[in-house]
Amino acid sequence: MFSRKTNSQFLSSIDVLYVDGTFRSVPKFFHQLFTIHGLNSSHCVPLAFFLQANKHQTSYEDVFRYTFAEAAKLGVSVCPTVAYADFETAIHKAARTVWPGCEIKACCFHLGQSCWRKMQSLGLSKQYGQKDSEVSQFWKKVFGLSFLPPAEVGDCFAYDFISHLPNDRR
Structure with missing residues (x-):
């Protein structure tokens, strides 16, 4: 030490x-x-x-x-x-x-890093860079989950995300 x-x-x-x-x-x-x-x-x-x-x-x-x-x-x-x-x-x-x-x-910083590495491993980083792509919109919402109170994350994901999943299932 x-x-x-x-x-x-x-x-x-x-x-x-x-x-x-x-x-x-x-x-x-x-x-x-x-x-x-x-x-x-x-x-x-x-x-x-x-x-x-x-x-x-x-x-x-x-x-x-x-x-x-x-x-x-x-x-x-x-x-x-x-x-x-x-x-x-x-x-x-x-x-x-x-x-x-x-x-x-x-922390949010490490959450962002973790998500970015996952996107890269799935080959989605190019689509994420396209502002109007479904993938970009979806991942931006995922990043926003960390700002919700923990009790609301499950409902938000179930009701707001599942109905807007990108067609690209990676």
């Missing part, structure tokens, strides 16, 4: 964490650089950095437990009530294991 005592102390004072990994700026022999961020005066501040050899659930659990242990050495605890992460299942499971009372949420 790369961090400072003041960062660990700050981690103990916040309820919401943001976690993410990057693969582009990682040293040789490591798989990813995993970071934990927090909000300070409406600014997202990186607080802890971890070099990881893989993306396994146990590795993320080790990261979260180590963060907790380092804070404990300072006489404080890291017990977030909410953690934002991408759509990687291993991160979600690890956070739930280490912090069972923590609500795990995914």
